Amino acid sequence: MTRNGGDVVVETLGALGASHVFGIPGQHALGLFDAIRRSDLKFVSSRIENNSAFGADGYARATGEVGVLFLSTGPGALTALGALQEAYATGVPLLVITSQVPRSGLGLRRGMLHQLDDQQRSAVNVTKSTAVVEHAAQIPSLLADAWALAQSAPAGPTWVEVPQDVLLEPVDVPAVAGVTAVDVTRAARPEILDAAAELLSAAARPVILAGGGVRRSRGGSEALVALAELLDAPVVSTVGGKGAIPFAHPLSAASWIEDRHTTDLLADADVLLAVGTAMGEVTSNYFTFAPRGRLIHVDAESRVLQANHPGLAVHADAAEALRGIADRVTPREQGTGAEIAAMLRRSVEQRLDGQDVDAERRLMSDLRAAVPAAAHTFWDMTIAGYWAWSAWDPLDGDFHSAQGAGGLGFAYPAAVAAAIGSGRRTFAVSGDGGAMYSIAELATARQHDADVTWLIVDDGGYGILREYMTDAFGQATATELSRPDFVALAGSFGIPAHVATLDDVGEVVAGTFTTTGPAVVVLPAVLKMFSPT
Structure with missing residues (x-):
């Protein structure tokens, strides 16, 4: 096998210490994915690029490593931007390696598939840096620089584009055995x-x-x-x-x-x-x-x-x-x-005593008792998650939510990847609206046998937006949703699923932590927020 630019990328990642890569194959990026086959890197395939980015994010949070993301040109790269906004806002170190059209098409309108006028510019708002590889000899240094910058405070995503022809062309670059990537710690005066x-x-x-x-x-x-x-x-x-x-x-x-x-x-x-x-x-x-x-x-x-x-x-x-x-x-x-x-x-507790939120307080208490103290927990932008912002005691584990950018769909793909990377069972919480952003990742969880428990609080719509609009306008508009039978849908992927009530949800969630592989718990319940005053 003649080594090519894709091999140089993968060799460099190995030399930097990467062990997992997240993403979805695409036409211009095939050289990257073929090179993984000849490496020790473990590839985790999501079902949409936005969830691949959430996955790399969750992996980085749970392991302390740089999350590595492979994206294909155009639609693939653009689809990941919403999730990258969360990593950028929250300071999560990611290295995004995306393909590009061949060098002969850069900056031109040649009608190439997936071609953008300036793909790099699309990423500027959600990354710390962007770079484009011009020839394979640049790959080790550009990736090492991006790896170091991703970890340097404030941490965040970095973006490197490699044109398709650079990935596929034979190279005379020596096999990458070692690269230096030193992150910078800023000291105060x-x-x-x-x-x-x-x-x-x-x-x-x-x-x-x-x-x-x-x-x-x-x-x-x-x-x-x-x-x-x-x-x-x-x-x-x-x-x-x-x-x-x-x-x-x-x-x-x-x-x-x-x-x-x-x-x-x-x-x-x-x-x-x-x-x-x-x-x-x-x-x-x-x-x-x-x-x-x-x-x-x-x-x-x-x-x-x-x-x-x-x-x-x-x-x-x-x-x-x-x-x-x-x-x-x-x-x-x-x-x-x-x-x-x-x-x-x-x-605070005395104020809550005077509000009609006993069900919500009990839910937080029961979930806290059910989830092992050291487990990583991941929370979507949902009423249960908003309660957890204030009420959840992380104990010995880590608490992760999407509050940096506030996008929906973070919790489950992040928790799946965190489980794969950490080797420990994780816990994700979504509403039924946010769950539909992530539902395809049931396939990812099953494919990789990820030890992850997903609690879906099903209130029939975008519950927090329903509450906001009702408070502001007296009624809600466009917040009610048709949704699937989540239990049957999970079952179709071969994933055990359970319906719980507010009385037994803690017991049901706790039971999933005695099992292996993915599990889903559906809680039909309409929750409400506490009043801050």
Whole structure:
């Protein structure tokens, strides 16, 4: 067999440490897929490219590795962009390798199948970088650079295009045995850390807001807890920051970010340290949060800093900044931090006690008891998922949702890929509307015998949009949906499926964790959101 450009791509991925590739074959990309046959890479085939991208995303979140995605030219590449927006917004490291028309057609309108005027430009909004290979000798270096950049804070997807003829042509490039890809960790300037430490040392009511950047930063969680203990500061977690500090820690104020009590705690701090978060729409309780004290804002993404509120901007990786501040602050004697955190959590529970949401609270409690503590959980944009943003304690596992970009269909393909990559059973939750975005991945789960439990909460439509529209306009429009018999449909793929009720759903879900392979649980139920005030 004469080696070609596809072999160089696959050899480079192996040298970088990749083990799995996600995607769907396509005409211009066949050289990539044929090369996989001659490698140790494991290929996971989804049924639509958007779900392939969600899969690579979920794999990266669960394993800590770079998710690798193969796409074909034109429709294949474009179909993945919606899912790539989630990875870009949330900071998930992906390397997207997509084919292109032959070099003779680049920039021209020759009527080639799948041809775009500028495919690279289509990806600019949802990737950190784009590049086009001009000849096979460039492949190792361009892929290594993209691999390193994908992992460098703020992490995110990178995009490399390889024309069809480059993939298929014989090459004289030596077999790729080793490549260097060094990700960059951004350190804060010492004078900025000095200023942050001075503010925090003098604070009477410091509070920390921990975002997803803390979780994604190497050593970020440990650095966060150490600084919180030095400051005796309560810590609020964002949706993406769940797990940055254990909920069982006395200083954890949990993650009820859509509750007015939490919003007030953040606003009343005389010094608020916000780390790894944009303090965006959800975190700010829909832009009702307004700090009354000093704000210290730490983030590796410079465009996030001071985007919503003025403050001391610390452009740095979360762990680096937290450790640097901890080295400089004056430790506080143990005071009221734990009491404040506990009081906030009690206040939230008392507010919920006065609302008609017992069924929803019980559902969260029953699911938490049913799902093993170390399991990765994946949540779609659905009412159950919105409850989980605030109520779900990740325990020893990791919590993942699509709140970065807010697209539907994330949970199941991400959970399938995470199960394949981690070798452990995962748990996905979707509504019936979001489930239809992902339903084809039942075939993927069956084909790869993925250990994944999928809970579909069937309320007959887009439940959260129904609630929003009814609140705003008095009635909902275009929210009601025809849907399949999910149990019968899963059964047609050879996947065990169960119908549950609010009374026994915890027991049914728990039972699936004693089995192997995919399982589906359907819960017919109309849920509603809690009121934040």
